[in-house]
Amino acid sequence: xxxxxxxxxxxxxxxxxxxxxxxxxxxxxxxxxxxxxxxxxxxxxxxxxxxxxxxxxxxxxxxxxxxxxxxxxxxxxxxxxxxxxxxxxxxxxxxxxxxxxxxxxxxxxxxxxxxxxxxxxxxxxxxxxxxxxxxxxxxxxxxxxxxxxxxxxxxxxxxxxxxxxxxxxxxxxxxxxxxxxxxxxxxxxxxxxxxxxxxxxxxxxxxxxxxxxxxxxxxxxxxxxxxxxxxxxxxxxxxxxxxxxxxxxxxxxxxxxxxxxxxxxxxxxxxxxxxxxxxxxxxxxxxxxxxxxxxxxxxxxxxxxxxxxxxxxxxxxxxxxxxxxxxxxxxxxxxxxxxxxxxxxxxxxxxxxxxxxxxxxxxxxxxxxxxxxxxxxxxxxxxxxxxxxxxxx
Amino acid sequence: xxxxxxxxxxxxxxxxxxxxxxxxxxxxxxxxxxxxxxxxxxxxxxxxxxxxxxxxxxxxxxxxxxxxxxxxxxxxxxxxxxxxxxxxxxxxxxxxxxxxxxxxxxxxxxxxxxxxxxxxxxxxxxxxxxxxxxxxxxxxxxxxxxxxxxxxxxxxxxxxxxxxxxxxxxxxxxxxxxxxxxxxxxxxxxxxxxxxxxxxxxxxxxxxxxxxxxxxxxxxxxxxxxxxxxxxxxxxxxxxxxxxxxxxxxxxxxxxxxxxxxxxxxxxxxxxxxxxxxxxxxxxxxxxxxxxxxxxxxxxxxxxxxxxxxxxxxxxxxxxxxxxxxxxxxxxxxxxxxxxxxxxxxxxxxxxxxxxxxxxxxxxxxxxxxxxxxxxxxxxxxxxxxxxxxxxxxxxxxxxxxxxxxxxxxxxxxxxxxxxxxxxxxxxxxxxxxxxxxxxxxxxxxxxxxxxxxxxxxxxxxxxxxxxxxxxxxxxxxxxxxxxxxx
Numbered sequence: 078x079x080x081x082x083x084x085x086x087x088x089x090x091x092x093x094x095x096x097x098x099x100x101x102x103x104x105x106x107x108x109x110x111x112x113x114x115x116x117x118x119x120x121x122x123x124x125x126x127x128x129x130x131x132x133x134x135x136x137x138x139x140x141x142x143x144x145x146x147x148x149x150x151x152x153x154x155x156x157x158x159x160x161x162x163x164x165x166x167x168x169x170x171x172x173x174x175x176x177x178x179x180x181x182x183x184x185x186x187x188x189x190x191x192x193x194x195x196x197x198x199x200x201x202x203x204x205x206x207x208x209x210x211x212x213x214x215x216x217x218x219x220x221x222x223x224x225x226x227x228x229x230x231x232x233x234x235x236x237x238x239x240x241x242x243x244x245x246x247x248x249x250x251x252x253x254x255x256x257x258x259x260x261x262x263x264x265x266x267x268x269x270x271x272x273x274x275x276x277x278x279x280x281x282x283x284x285x286x287x288x289x290x291x292x293x294x295x296x297x298x299x300x301x302x303x304x305x306x307x308x309x310x311x312x313x314x315x316x317x318x319x320x321x322x323x324x325x326x327x328x329x330x331x332x333x334x335x336x337x338x339x340x341x342x343x344x345x346x347x348x349x350x351x352x353x354x355x356x357x358x359x360x361x362x363x364x365x366x367x368x369x370x371x372x373x374x375x376x377x378x379x380x381x382x383x384x385x386x387x388x389x390x391x392x393x394x395x396x397x398x399x400x401x402x403x404x405x406x407x408x409x410x411x412x413x414x415x416x417x418x419x420x421x422x423x424x425x426x427x428x429x430x431x432x433x434x435x436x437x438x439x440x441x442x443x444x445x446x447x448x449x450x451x452x453x454x455x456x457x458x459x460x461x462x463x464x465x466x467x468x469x470x
Numbered sequence: 471x472x473x474x475x476x477x478x479x480x481x482x483x484x485x486x487x488x489x490x491x492x493x494x495x496x497x498x499x500x501x502x503x504x505x506x507x508x509x510x511x512x513x514x515x516x517x518x519x520x521x522x523x524x525x526x527x528x529x530x531x532x533x534x535x536x537x538x539x540x541x542x543x544x545x546x547x548x549x550x551x552x553x554x555x556x557x558x559x560x561x562x563x564x565x566x567x568x569x570x571x572x573x574x575x576x577x578x579x580x581x582x583x584x585x586x587x588x589x590x591x592x593x594x595x596x597x598x599x600x601x602x603x604x605x606x607x608x609x610x611x612x613x614x615x616x617x618x619x620x621x622x623x624x625x626x627x628x629x630x631x632x633x634x635x636x637x638x639x640x641x642x643x644x645x646x647x648x649x650x651x652x653x654x655x656x657x658x659x660x661x662x663x664x665x666x667x668x669x670x671x672x673x674x675x676x677x678x679x680x681x682x683x684x685x686x687x688x689x690x691x692x693x694x695x696x697x698x699x700x701x702x703x704x705x706x707x708x709x710x711x712x713x714x715x716x717x718x719x720x721x722x723x724x725x726x727x728x729x730x731x732x733x734x735x736x737x738x739x740x741x742x743x744x745x746x747x748x749x750x751x752x753x754x755x756x757x758x759x760x761x762x763x764x765x766x767x768x769x770x771x772x773x774x775x776x777x778x779x780x781x782x783x784x785x786x787x788x789x790x791x792x793x794x795x796x797x798x799x800x801x802x803x804x805x806x807x808x809x810x811x812x813x814x815x816x817x818x819x820x821x822x823x824x825x826x827x828x829x830x831x832x833x834x835x836x837x838x839x840x841x842x843x844x845x846x847x848x849x850x851x852x853x854x855x856x857x858x859x860x861x862x863x864x865x866x867x868x869x870x871x872x873x874x875x876x877x878x879x880x881x882x883x884x885x886x887x888x889x890x891x892x893x894x895x896x897x898x899x900x901x902x903x904x905x906x907x908x909x910x911x912x913x914x915x916x917x918x919x920x921x922x923x924x925x926x927x928x929x930x931x932x933x934x935x936x937x938x939x940x941x942x943x944x945x946x947x948x949x950x951x952x953x954x955x956x957x
Contacts, residue, residue: 200753202686209691217688217698218720221805222776223750223758225686232748233766233776240746240789286749286784338766339719339774343746 083177084359088311088318091120091304092431097422100194101298109138109189112300121315129154129181131168154181162456165426166464170324172305188427189300201225230335232285235378237343248396249377250278253291260416263442267295268420292377294423301427319437322467323359327351328460335458349386352463360465364388369445370452371429374417379457414443433466498616506571506611511559514606526849529884531892544893549600552896553883555645559609560851572613584655590875592650594900605638627654677754682801685757706738719773740795742767778807781912810835819891821954822927831917840909846877873907878943885915897948905939
């Protein structure tokens, strides 16, 4: 049994975000700084107390500029995690490991972008110059054939999931409907006050069949920061500490970047299984202990295998788990209570960590009563990460 | 596949759009119902012409060419392919008929009035019995109908219908043909533009421009260059470790199975099955034709590859369906793509007990090549220039030579025969012709058994041949299948 030593000894002591919009009107650097300041204020800390930063390799905001413009005196830890949306929970894990090792005291994890008004991922990769790095060369197996967008890459998996497990587009749609219902009561969400019906989901146009428009996340401008320290220090701060009960990264089984088309089965998420094993072993918890979950939902289809890989139901049974109402508020495992990336904002999963924190604090707009253990996951179809957040004893 | 020039020709020629009001209606009624004198074929039914026809159509049914097999077959000897019925009495390259038949007179009058272009629209062949080498056929033509002026997608025109009755030297009736053609005045470019049919050419980087040269380039490096060198010579290569023989996809510089850095490759057979697919619709990107069907193909060798599907429609896709490799030309690299398999001839013949109404025919496809168009036209003694001379075809407004209706009939007969087996006996082939078949395109045949009369052992098959312009030919074919042999 693996038990990570930072688990139970590190905590999230602050969260902060900008507004989520279609056009921020500000630079990505400013969004990052605003989010970091917001997290510091949430915790009641000064920038000078921060000595660690962790972000995504994809983030355009360099640590030296964050340090200089926030007024951080010096950094003893700065780390980045690769593979796009797979990184969010891993930045928190990097921070926790640095804190637990005594390398840093307070580590800000951040992600900020103008992903909506600037370069949209959904616009596709066709404009890329063919620079023959190993990563770029991998696009040669898909781009010349018209698979150019994340939606198109996921669609190939979705078709196979439907074929093998009898999953229908309505099953994917139920995830979108739950997300949007939760977003409808969240004033910070893009789709605040705008729930959808399954009929509307079905009637929305195809982006890449089998994915309808309403299976796809809400591309966003914004920034989110998460502040990590030791549980001991967190106890003295303004907010109730949210303990890192477990954190994990996972990469497995012929892993490719969103296009793991060459692994034996396309219906599971082996990298998420790698995360799940570590989460359960480190936290000592099991599926029955989890009160609510934030599943990465850039596209609805991959929510189903996440439910399965974490053992909330058997392989191939997620469609029944969902259809039976388990993912709704009041259900067995309410998911994405902030509205998810379909309803609140697509922020590479960092906003999902903040929602996990709010659930443990008891401050979510869609609070699950007695939420003691909250699972949060990173990107699907990519090398990924996950967190188990819990209340301090 | 060439993916250009999708203009008004996508519409069937017989889509009547109301009377042509520009000219006063001509009166052809005095010709209708007239019977022309019998025409005697120039040559007897003969084995060399049969063999040429079979070569052109790719029909390897041994009842037509293998004396020994044919002798033991339901026919008791060599027979001519039934779809050749209206080939035997054709005059050939240098011979023209005198203008005495009613149909010839009507065509002459129409031509003088500016209706100088002709396309075949329907052909209905009915066979009383198969004909054999040595028989000399005669035909009698009756002008059945000349339609009032119609406005069609190709321009104003008249549909001219004739009937042809075929007999042998003894006067024995062997079959009939009903033939309908559209005789039309090609729409002038200005008129098409007025109706918005003549779209301007796509601007560079226009997302609607399907020119494959605009597709994203692959990034080629030392680890994948064997693959991109392979496509240049139309080989789909799979990396194989020279140390242990394991295949590796995607490729890399080291074998994870045995640790060797000595990596080679094998050429994929090109056969595979549909493992999954996606249908990108938004955003549309230059270089791709939409609807775009992108497949994840499981190759026979066991690895997978992403490639576009060609000649198939979304509703034809079924996970697990067999596919075969072909190539998209015209881009910066030739790109592998997959189509329905070529037809494979069944060795034995289906019995009446083997089929039921609703049974689908296997989806198959045939590339249209210039050779097919020209060989098919000549093998059916159709020397109309648009079927063998590209310059003349283009002068007359086509983008290239195109399939003649007899070749379409021959291909339909071949595909159904490949499915049913060599001793299926045809009673009729009825075809409605639509979109043109140009070289570089692909004909995909989809069909099903629509009716089974067990007592008569009669089966009706509905079959459609489609290409990138739409439905090229829609056919109904009736045939008799043998009884199952008592074992």
